[in-house]
Amino acid sequence: MKIENPVLTGFHADPSMIRVGDTYYIANSTFEWFPGVRLHESRDMVHWRALPSPLSRRSQLDMRGNPSSGGVWAPDLSYADGRFWLVYADVKVVNGAFKDCVNYLVTAEDIHGPWSEPIRLNGVGFDASLFHDDDGRKYLVQQTWDFREYHNPFNGITLTEFDADTMRLMPQTARTIWNGTDVKLVEGPHLYKIDGLYYLFCAEGGTVWTHQEVVARSSTLDALSFEGSPINPFLTNFDTPRSYLQKQGHGSLVDTPNGEWYYASLCARPWHHENESVSDPRGWCTLGRETSIQKVDWTEDGWPYIVGGHGGERVVDAPTDAADDEAPAPHDQHDDFTGATLGDDWNTLRVPFDERMGSVGDGALTLKGRGSLCNLFDLSLVARRWQAFDFDASVGVHFDPHDYNQMAGLTNYYNDLCWSWAFVTWDERRGCRVIEVAQNDFNAYTSFLRDDAVPVPDDVRTVWLRTRVRTQTYTYDYSFDGEHWRNLGVELDAKILSDDYVNQRYGGFFTGAFVGLAAVDLSGYETEADFVDFDYRQLRD
Incomplete structure (x- = not known):
């Protein structure tokens, strides 16, 4: 071996x-x-x-x-x-x-x-x-x-x-x-x-x-x-x-x-x-x-x-005296959230997952909207490691915001300074839910879609979000039925989620990129988002 x-x-x-x-x-x-x-x-x-x-x-x-x-x-x-x-x-x-x-x-x-x-x-x-x-x-x-x-x-x-x-x-x-x-x-x-x-x-x-x-x-x-x-x-x-x-x-x-x-x-x-x-x-x-x-x-x-x-x-x-061992499960992950606890691949930031953050079971991960993804104290983020340079990750989101301060979606995250996400929020100008893509790059925050955010039809309960990571870059997609996907038109440089990029300006550069699920409610009402059928698939050579 x-x-x-x-x-x-x-x-x-x-x-x-x-x-x-x-x-x-x-x-x-x-x-x-x-x-x-x-x-x-x-x-x-x-x-x-x-x-x-x-x-x-x-x-x-x-x-x-x-x-x-x-x-x-x-x-x-x-x-x-x-x-x-x-x-x-x-x-x-x-x-x-x-x-x-x-x-x-x-x-x-x-x-x-x-x-x-x-x-x-x-x-x-x-x-x-x-x-x-x-x-x-x-x-x-x-x-x-x-x-x-x-x-x-x-x-x-x-x-x-x-x-x-x-x-x-x-x-x-x-x-x-x-x-x-x-x-x-x-x-x-x-x-x-x-x-x-x-x-x-x-x-x-x-x-x-x-x-x-x-x-x-x-x-x-x-x-x-x-x-x-x-x-x-x-x-x-x-x-x-x-x-x-x-x-x-x-x-x-x-x-x-x-x-x-x-x-x-x-x-x-x-x-x-x-x-x-x-x-x-x-x-x-x-x-x-x-x-x-x-x-x-x-x-x-x-x-x-x-x-x-x-x-x-x-x-x-390998060691010549190695005992027979079985291969572990692949890093691919599908979670339908039917269990009463989070699986071993999931992580939270700084504190354990508990009722203050949300709940899991009966087919959904429910997150209570809390602080932004820059928050070091109170935020609702559940994430897993990137374990391949090329992978797809997707999830369905049930979310009914009534204010632009309320957001829920799929994030690629390094730390509080460097992250991005595709999320569902409320657009008061259009009077409807929309899908937006944003990035935080050393606290330079950019809303990429702005006037071109994708409206969510009133009769759509589940908004599907997907990220496709391809070593140097990554993108976000959306779907209203989980089968037919459309690209959100934003290609991001993956280096922003690396130790080496963060090290250029910040002394804490010791972790790695994660893909995760997050809910934010800056208005303080803890609006809940339900996440269903998370899927993480690595591309094979």
Whole structure:
């Protein structure tokens, strides 16, 4: 069997991979999206199945008001003492000198849950991971943030002992164990003990084109005792601009039962407009940062390296001892909303889906109109990841607005600054419902149809809306019967929904594009919209 990268497509950043018995697990960052932390399992590293998210309750994670790309950064999954341990940060400030965050710990005896209520750890820095030493002691390893303008903000890797009896850190034990290389921006630490030596894997260079993973080791956990590998960088695409995978780094190491080694890291797949260079800019990653897995080997003097070179490979040999595993369901999705809860592919922003946002069941998703798609506190948006460059998504909408402040429709969304949608609203000039297309581009809002909005006949109950995404561009269509479609005449540049576009002007650029369903009522009357028969279909090569 072969591992085809990326193994987790569309917005699956910062993978923390472990093995328990013959099963591998990956935890990924979710940032402002709820539920918190994305989990997958596999027995062969080829086929991955989604698991219920561990942070599904507001008592575990309340991100109301968090900035876009705040929230859950770089969760760490581990297994020791007969249970799973999950460390995660809730980051409350993204831009500027400060990164206000709190690191939490939850545990579970079963990966499927139930997961405990969170234990507050500290706020020293983000990207914290828990290391279980073979003598029974435990340590929190984390990036250290320094807000002082005369220091580099990435102020080394801090190690703090954790008391498993009291489930509390011991702050007096904190020390810096490594400052990183001269590339700086050292973060994402994971610590391992292999053949009596401690190996520290860290990301550097920022999670962009200059991203890299480096390795250091030490015989002790004393302050500043780690030395860097002579063959660093361990993994990078900085010098491989034409590679299929880019931005690789920030991940975790795992061994197989037979002693093979693999490394899971984030990656990205850029595309370019025809008139653009393939190297500057390197492109636009609308699917966000995904997860790749590379094979690892070791030098005679005990340093790990990526098989095939530090740029990694698109296709990698699977473990020779991989257990038989079944292929997961395809990423295509049809939801007729007959169940009483939302499926695992659906996400909301910052808080869980509840009666304040709407309800689901009996063949419809009902959303109460709330704030605009720029709102960080109260909005009704249910969305799923883009997981392919080319796909169609459609939905039927039952909506009877009586004011232009009331809107409901289908959105392609990156964050509160960058999104678009096709929606049903009220046109007071014509005295009827209309279909409009609008885009928010760093808060430059454009109503594309204006005087040409499509009137909705009075006898039409269901307005069908569809988006067709074709890598570089995407469009919106409408139908009054669900069979005969008409294009709304607006072609939009998909790059606006990419990390790389957002990064040009905003420091929070860590997620990926979503397609979703939204209801807005700026008049405050919470006018309801019913959504029926959502369909997401990826185009096959």
